[in-house]
Amino acid sequence: MNNSMINSSVSMHSLQQKLDILSNNIANVNTNGFKKKEASFEDVLTNVKSQPEGFRQQGRFSPLGFNQGWGSKLVQIQTNLSQGPIQSTGNAADFAIQGDGLFEVETGELDANGEKQKAWTRNGALSLIPDATGGTVLTTKEGHFVSGKDASGADVTPIVIPKGYRPVVEQNGEIKGYSEQDATATPLNLGRIKLVRVVRPQLLQDIGDNLYALPNGLSVAEKANILQDVNPGLDTTNNRVTLMQGFLEQSNVTLSDEMTDLVIVQRALQLNSRAITSSDQMMNIANNLRA
Numbered sequence: 090m091n092n093s094m095i096n097s098s099v100s101m102h103s104l105q106q107k108l109d110i111l112s113n114n115i116a117n118v119n120t121n122g123f124k125k126k127e128a129s130f131e132d133v134l135t136n137v138k139s140q141p142e143g144f145r146q147q148g149r150f151s152p153l154g155f156n157q158g159w160g161s162k163l164v165q166i167q168t169n170l171s172q173g174p175i176q177s178t179g180n181a182a183d184f185a186i187q188g189d190g191l192f193e194v195e196t197g198e199l200d201a202n203g204e205k206q207k208a209w210t211r212n213g214a215l216s217l218i219p220d221a222t223g224g225t226v227l228t229t230k231e232g233h234f235v236s237g238k239d240a241s242g243a244d245v246t247p248i249v250i251p252k253g254y255r256p257v258v259e260q261n262g263e264i265k266g267y268s269e270q271d272a273t274a275t276p277l278n279l280g281r282i283k284l285v286r287v288v289r290p291q292l293l294q295d296i297g298d299n300l301y302a303l304p305n306g307l308s309v310a311e312k313a314n315i316l317q318d319v320n321p322g323l324d325t326t327n328n329r330v331t332l333m334q335g336f337l338e339q340s341n342v343t344l345s346d347e348m349t350d351l352v353i354v355q356r357a358l359q360l361n362s363r364a365i366t367s368s369d370q371m372m373n374i375a376n377n378l379r380a
Contacts, residue, residue, distance in 0.1 A: 092159075094368040097361040099133055099160025104358050106163045111351050114342045122173070122186075122211035123299060123340040125347075129165040167291040168301075170211075173341035175333065181256065182227070184213035185338040190284045190319060190330035191301065194233040195246045205246075208233070208300040209285060209293075209316070213337055223252040227282075231298055236283040237264070245280060258282060260331040261321035284319040284330050 110126050117123040140153045175185050186192070191209040198206045215235060217225040226247040227235040234247035250256045254266035254277060262284055266277035287293070292315045293301040303312055319330045 091368055091372065093364050096160045097364040097368070099162065101358060101361045101365075103130060103161050103163050104354055104361070108351070108354050108358075110166065111347055111354065115344065115347050115351075117299075118340050118342045118344050118347075120212075120299060120340050121214045122338050123342065124168050124170055124173075124211060125340070125342045126295075127167050127169050128163055129167065130161045131164050132159070133162050134159045165291060168293055168295070169341065170287055170290050171341050172338070174339045175336050176339055177335060178337050179335050181334060182215045182217050183335060183337045184215060184258065184282070185333040185336040186211060186213060186284070186330065187333065188330035189287045189290075191287060191316070193236040193283045193285055194229055194300070195236060196233055196300070206302070207236070208296065208302050210300050211338065212299045217250060217256075220247075220249065222249070224254075225250045225252075227256075233300075237280045238262075238283050239280045240278055244283065248280065248282065250279065251277070254279075258332055258334045260333070262319075262332050263321075281321075282332065284332070285316040286319050286330055287315070288317055289315045 107128050107130075110128050114125045117125075144153055170189050172187065175187075184192075191211055192213065194208050194210060196206045196208050210229065212229065214230055216228050216230060218228055218232075220226045226249055227237075228247065229235065236244060236246045237248040239245045248264065250264075251266060253269050255269055256279065257265045257267055257276070258281075259265070262281040264279040264281055266279045268274040268276075292304065294304060296302045303315060307315075
């Protein structure tokens with residue numbers, strides 16, 4: 090197998106992975122809170138070939154050494170957390186996050202320690218479903234409980250809205266319960282929705298259903314280097330994470346950009362395919378030579 094065939098076959102494998110990423114982005118162009126994926130590539134190996142000394146001629150400026158590549162490979166798939174368009178819905182259970190934040194949810198599955206696994210999502214299309222006490226709890230459309238903080242700052246799951254109260258969520262995530270029978274009654278403090286700030290999005294694992302998880306086996310300090318709890322009192326203008334009730338964040342995928350990248354990938358695949366065909370034809374001619 091000659092060098093051009095190796096180069097093209099390796100590059101086509103990476104281009105196929107890029108094509109899969111683009112197709113996933115395009116398929117989720119209308120998914121609430123979806124964050125597009127971006128791929129990074131690097132050269133597999135580069136050699137420097139030397140020309141014979143006779144190549145050096147007077148007036149020729151071409152160097153005696155030239156680079157010979159061996160294709161490229163996919164080295165990283167990173168989540169782009171840039172802000173998507175905000176759309177008004179008027180639904181009290183819809184929330185849009187502004188800033189590099191995520192909702193924390195409880196999936197119901199157990200981890201190695203027997204505790205319920207946590208996951209994180211940007212999709213703010215939530216639901217209020219009845220619970221055993223006659224009130225309602227805040228969940229995702231898939232039924233995962235949304236995590237919150239109580240008045241003391243401790244984690245609590247699920248977030249319970251008492252019967253006869255209407256939840257109003259402020260920008261910092263604090264939940265106030267307003268009585269539906271007495272409009273003059275003092276609202277109840279029901280805690281706040283727990284938000285986490287993403288520090289290293291490239292380390293988040295996509296587990297499907299627009300959910301993210303952390304790699305297994307991480308220590309508490311290592312987890313804190315990826316996700317950090319949002320403290321509204323310590324937020325500044327530059328890193329503030331806020332909530333908007335009655336709004337939804339749309340996907341940050343721009344269809345025109347994805348289609349442009351798709352055409353570029355298709356042309357690159359076509360070029361490498363022709364290179365393999367040409368190499369095969371040259372090898373066939375060499376095999377059919379007669380002395």
